[in-house]
Amino acid sequence: MKISNHTITLAVASTLLLKSSQAHEYEFARPDSHAPIMVMADHTHESGEWMLSFRQMQMKMEGMRNSETSRASQDVFNANYTVTPTRMTMEMTMLGVMYAPSDKMTLFAMLPYLDSSMDHEIFGMAAPLISLNDGSSTFTTESSGWGDLKLGTLLPFYKSAGDKAHFGLSFSLPSGSIAETDLVPGPGGRAQRQLPAPMQMGSGSMEFNPSITYISQKESWSYGAQAKAKIRLNTNHHDYRLGNSLEASGWIASKLMDQLSISGRIAYKYSEKMSGTQSDLSFNPPFAPSRRTVTAAFSENYGGQRVDAAIGFNYFFNKGSASGNRIALEVVSPIFQDLNGLQLETKLTTILGWQYSW
Numbered sequence: 001m002k003i004s005n006h007t008i009t010l011a012v013a014s015t016l017l018l019k020s021s022q023a024h025e026y027e028f029a030r031p032d033s034h035a036p037i038m039v040m041a042d043h044t045h046e047s048g049e050w051m052l053s054f055r056q057m058q059m060k061m062e063g064m065r066n067s068e069t070s071r072a073s074q075d076v077f078n079a080n081y082t083v084t085p086t087r088m089t090m091e092m093t094m095l096g097v098m099y100a101p102s103d104k105m106t107l108f109a110m111l112p113y114l115d116s117s118m119d120h121e122i123f124g125m126a127a128p129l130i131s132l133n134d135g136s137s138t139f140t141t142e143s144s145g146w147g148d149l150k151l152g153t154l155l156p157f158y159k160s161a162g163d164k165a166h167f168g169l170s171f172s173l174p175s176g177s178i179a180e181t182d183l184v185p186g187p188g189g190r191a192q193r194q195l196p197a198p199m200q201m202g203s204g205s206m207e208f209n210p211s212i213t214y215i216s217q218k219e220s221w222s223y224g225a226q227a228k229a230k231i232r233l234n235t236n237h238h239d240y241r242l243g244n245s246l247e248a249s250g251w252i253a254s255k256l257m258d259q260l261s262i263s264g265r266i267a268y269k270y271s272e273k274m275s276g277t278q279s280d281l282s283f284n285p286p287f288a289p290s291r292r293t294v295t296a297a298f299s300e301n302y303g304g305q306r307v308d309a310a311i312g313f314n315y316f317f318n319k320g321s322a323s324g325n326r327i328a329l330e331v332v333s334p335i336f337q338d339l340n341g342l343q344l345e346t347k348l349t350t351i352l353g354w355q356y357s358w
């Protein structure tokens with residue numbers, strides 16, 4: 001029996017045709033077409049589409065750490081600091097808008113509102129000297145306000161069946177205050193004093209944020225990865241510049257139902273030390289010239305590296321009057337922290353988000 005070349009060609013061609021018609025086409029209308037909610041600039045839109053988003057994030061930090069080891073307040077006092085942070089909570093509300101003037105470009109803007117609180121402990125012998133009047137050796141500072149406005153564009157550069165990739169280019173403008181003060185104990189007693197950088201609303205610097213994102217969608221699951229950098233372009237008017245950072249994140253998501261997906265994500269973040277000096281804060285108290293003020297006043301106590309693990313859920317309203325709405329939740333926990341100098345350890349971060357596109 002003889003099979004002609006034509007028959008083979010036909011057979012191969014029809015197999016390929018069948019395969020390609022079964023190959024997954026990228027679908028926007030499913031819960032995992034957006035990354036886990038903590039990932040920003042993760043998706044692009046089609047020409048003429050708008051999206052509004054609202055994220056509510058709570059980040060908790062507690063206890064001090066040097067490198068990979070937890071440290072007690074006494075260890076911080078032994079390192080000659082007069083005050084140590086013991087706990088910090090940051091609540092952030094992030095408003096976002098996206099618009100695609102064409103399939104080749106999505107524009108976005110994001111503006112955070114921050115509400116932070118930091119608890120401190122004072123070195124026992126110094127407490128009476130920097131006068132808390134009530135004799136207490138702890139105090140809390142608070143600050144809140146709008147943060148830095150971010151404006152950017154997302155540029156898709158690759159699309160093939162269920163796979164997509166885009167570049168992100170954005171700038172963060174120093175719109176957030178870096179002059180936040182609160183009642184802080186110090187030489188001469190409790191007074192309104194400049195708060196350290198982690199309690200400020202913005203970085204005070206112009207920032208350039210490039211990113212690259214890749215997403216692959218299968219029939220009932222998907223995965224994605226994003227790398228991004230934060231490059232601080234100038235020293236702010238308080239004479240310091242927060243360190244540049246680099247972050248890589250990878251996730252996998254599975255559709256549990258048409259409307260609901262579950263995700264797992266791992267992220268690695270590296271940040272440099274601060275450069276410059278927060279001169280309002282980093283001095284040696286006159287009553288004890290060998291001692292330093294608070295850890296967060298000194299540049300060497302900034303930066304480090306961290307690995308986070310996260311679990312998340314995305315819910316997409318795909319029918320009815322709520323169609324186009326999305327809600328999402330992600331809970332993030334560090335699994336590795338290697339911090340420069342002495343800094344607060346990050347604990348749990350939770351983020352709840354709502355998105356609506358039309």
Ligand SMILES: [Cu+2]
Pocket residue numbers: 043044045051098357
């Ligand atoms: Cu969007």
